[in-house]
Amino acid sequence: MDLIRIIFSILLPPLGVFLQVGIGGVFWLNILLTLFGYIPGVIHAIYIIGKR
Numbered sequence: 895m896d897l898i899r900i901i902f903s904i905l906l907p908p909l910g911v912f913l914q915v916g917i918g919g920v921f922w923l924n925i926l927l928t929l930f931g932y933i934p935g936v937i938h939a940i941y942i943i944g945k946r
Contacts (some may be wrong), residue, residue, distance in 0.1 A: 907939035
Protein backbone atom coordinates (compact mmCIF):
# COMPACT_ATOMS: atom_id res chain seq x y z
CA MET A 895 0.00 0.00 0.00
CA ASP A 896 2.91 2.37 0.66
CA LEU A 897 4.05 1.99 -2.94
CA ILE A 898 0.66 3.19 -4.18
CA ARG A 899 0.78 6.16 -1.79
CA ILE A 900 4.25 7.10 -3.00
CA ILE A 901 3.10 6.96 -6.63
CA PHE A 902 0.13 9.19 -5.77
CA SER A 903 2.51 11.51 -3.91
CA ILE A 904 4.65 11.95 -6.99
CA LEU A 905 1.65 12.61 -9.23
CA LEU A 906 -0.41 14.68 -6.78
CA PRO A 907 1.29 15.22 -3.39
CA PRO A 908 -1.80 16.19 -1.31
CA LEU A 909 -3.57 13.00 -2.39
CA GLY A 910 -0.76 10.83 -1.05
CA VAL A 911 -0.78 12.70 2.27
CA PHE A 912 -4.57 12.48 2.47
CA LEU A 913 -4.45 8.71 2.00
CA GLN A 914 -1.87 8.45 4.79
CA VAL A 915 -3.18 10.84 7.47
CA GLY A 916 -6.57 12.16 6.35
CA ILE A 917 -7.59 15.81 6.56
CA GLY A 918 -5.62 17.63 9.21
CA GLY A 919 -2.77 20.03 9.70
CA VAL A 920 -0.26 17.93 7.78
CA PHE A 921 -2.62 17.74 4.79
CA TRP A 922 -3.12 21.51 4.68
CA LEU A 923 0.61 22.09 5.08
CA ASN A 924 1.22 19.85 2.08
CA ILE A 925 -1.32 21.77 -0.01
CA LEU A 926 0.45 25.00 0.92
CA LEU A 927 3.87 23.57 0.05
CA THR A 928 2.53 22.24 -3.26
CA LEU A 929 1.12 25.65 -4.13
CA PHE A 930 4.50 27.28 -3.42
CA GLY A 931 6.27 24.71 -5.55
CA TYR A 932 5.66 21.20 -6.76
CA ILE A 933 8.97 19.77 -5.52
CA PRO A 934 8.54 20.86 -1.84
CA GLY A 935 5.10 19.25 -1.85
CA VAL A 936 6.48 15.97 -3.20
CA ILE A 937 9.35 15.93 -0.71
CA HIS A 938 7.00 16.58 2.20
CA ALA A 939 4.53 13.92 1.03
CA ILE A 940 7.20 11.25 0.67
CA TYR A 941 8.60 12.21 4.08
CA ILE A 942 5.18 11.85 5.72
CA ILE A 943 4.55 8.48 4.08
CA GLY A 944 8.00 7.19 4.99
CA LYS A 945 7.74 8.46 8.56
CA ARG A 946 4.44 6.74 9.37
